[in-house]
Amino acid sequence: IPDHSTVCVDDCDCIEGLNDPRGSGIQTGLCENFSTTVKTCEVISWCPLEIDSHLPDHALLDSAENFTVLIKNSITYPKFNIHRRNIAPHINSSYLRSCQFNRSSDPDCPIFRLKHIVSEAGEDFQDMAVKGGILGIIIDWTCDLDWFAKYYMDQGGEEFRTLFKAYGIRFDVIVFGTAGKFGVVPTVVNLGAALSFLSLVPMVADWFLLTCLRKRDLYSRHKVSYLREDADSEGLYHWDCGLACSRMVLKYLHPISDEEFQRACWELKLTESVWTIDLAYLMCHLGIKHCFCTQTLGVDKGFRNQNFYKKHFDTEEDRVNELFLKAESKGVTVKKCSVPLQEIQSHLEQGHVAIVLVNAVVLTCDLCSSPVKYCCFLPVGQKCFCRKPEYQGHFVVVCGYNRTTGCVFYNNPAYSDRVCCTSVSIFEEARRSYGTDEDILLIYKES
Template sequence: MTSKKPYYVSIIQCFFDYSTVKVLVIRSMLVGTLYRLLQAVVIVYIIGYVCVWNKGYQDTDTVISLVTTKVKGIALTNTSDLGLRIWDVADYVIPPQEENSFFVLTNLNITPNQTQSRCAENPGPGSTCSSDQDCKRGLHDSRQNGVQTGRCVHFSESEKTCEVLAWCPLEKKGDPPDPPLLSEAENFTVLIKNSICYPKFSFNKRNILPHVNSSYLSQCVFDRVTDPDCPIFRLRDIAAEAGEDFQTMAVHGGVMGVQIRWDCNLDLDESRCVPAYTFHRLSIKDPENNVTQGFNIRFAKYYKNEVGKETRTLIKGYGIRFEITVFGKAGKFNIVPTLLNIGAGLGLLGLVNVVCDWIVLTMSKCNKKCQKYNAMKYEYVSFLFTYTYSYLYIFTFF
């Protein structure tokens, strides 16, 4: 008669046991076809989308960028206020340099020969009067042009307004000229110099590509079809690329967006990493609601007259502001993201078994042939612990 092994021996032996999964092969045209089809879908997703299309085998980095601009062009105007005048880059680029943007003057209203003196305020709420009692000395409003002196004076033969201490004569009111005074601005060109860096990969490049030299820059103009590598852009072409008419936009001004996209696959040759340019209008164009439309700024040019008194020419300038945005992503092979994406994809293959098992078990409820699979898949065993053995097992385990 063999002696029974102590309970603790069986417990110790269980730590040295190895168990494996029992595999059942179901010969079914329906389930087998579905199983292979789902496997194919998962494999195509892993290889086609994750690895090839989404480049899941690469580590990625975002771009760091620097942009500078240089505008060139000359325009000629002949007005009653300024006479015959040449406008060069120092006149129409205001301010001379900005970060990731530039402004080009295209139209203007001019108020010449202003001096610090007294004159009648423009008619409007708070300025129209009938006597001096309607004007408050020292009152100034940010929506008016100066500080009231307390006197009510004639603005015209039929209208009186409060006198103000201001730059007189006051700024001319009215719509800007149409067509715009600087209509020749459509032929101005801008050189956009853009340097980018992907610090994770120690990769640097600029949009003036290696084959571009001084003689090439002196004559090239960007064209998406014939000359896509030229970093010099004609303002009219930028507006046309955005679906806008430059002359129409130049009357009241507006804001244009220039996007430079650097998407680089650093597993390929460095020469294939080139910028892609796109253009669009940022300022909203609404024919039905044209209040404060466009874009304008005010600036003045100061002089001393013959007697030494300071005078100025006030200019309300309308123009187009160009905002330059640089974005992009670079990728390069790295074993870590490769294994992570492949591992995550292979984990989806486990879902194929779950789906097929669920279908077969569902079918077994209404199909007697599938009940055999259900019986072989699960075995139910009843096992009872005595109170003492349960207590000893738990105590020994901990």
């Protein structure tokens, strides 16, 4: 149909593949005669074309506003044996012959006047009656019952259509509906999947075995390793994560026997509560070059209120403060500073390692399937409950990093068969959490 965007002189004026909303189809790139005087761009489209340039002189449907429409709808859920419909049980045929929908007087009547339906949509029926229109009616069952045909073919398999130009009003009734029913089996399956997703299964299993099992002491002995103070001593203590990290570092830098290591721990009285300054003294005692960096030269009195430190704070405060005071005279290198990440990376590049105090609640491994629950250095018989605290001090050995992926590699004393990996952001948050004092013990490998 000629207009300012489709009139052409030759083929150069027609763009092949252009879909102009006013052109009624996709241009082929050819300029064809529309009449003896006008040329237009040829399009691929359905024929015959719809022409709306000549409208009726008056609204052909102006009197149809008083027509009524009965909307009868039902929905069935066979799985749950439930059937619903929009005509209430108390409505009978005599009522339907006389009723007409009204929000106040007849809200249950399914018969609607066309003018009322159009006005509810915010339109005027007389304006719509000139050219016709489409009005959608939604019944909120949440179930799409509509169906649209896409293609029609004749007996020869050719696509075709017959266009009937009609001025009318179409009502699309779209029905929606949702349903659910409680079931024991799906509930149990979903609950198990949720527990597995939250990594709660190992925690629940550990709690059950350590609390309810008759042979819980046997399970506890096999679950953890122990450090014996003396062959004849009656007191056994769980293997402390700080001492475990020191043992890993020594195997890498300066191999010594287990007897030598236990003797050094006994001489330094590293039995129950181990602080980072204790590990620095241990390295000095064994002749390992080191540098202990911390934010506080002594015990931060604010830690008194933390559950992690509360139990041994009063008995340990004087001992730890005295270790800091005597550090220089004992040959222990201690600095009050915060070590930036770049300095740690430079330290690792030279083949050295570091023992870092972190918040185990924050630190997570990207390679492990579930977070580890830590119970460092508890006396035998004392139970460890896996409630998530705000802070849980834990030592790890940082041994490498990857600048490209932004990962930090570390050895976790809870796992002896793997190297753990975490992101730089999580590592920084874990080592700078309140309670760590940003303690880091830099260990140097002999050249």
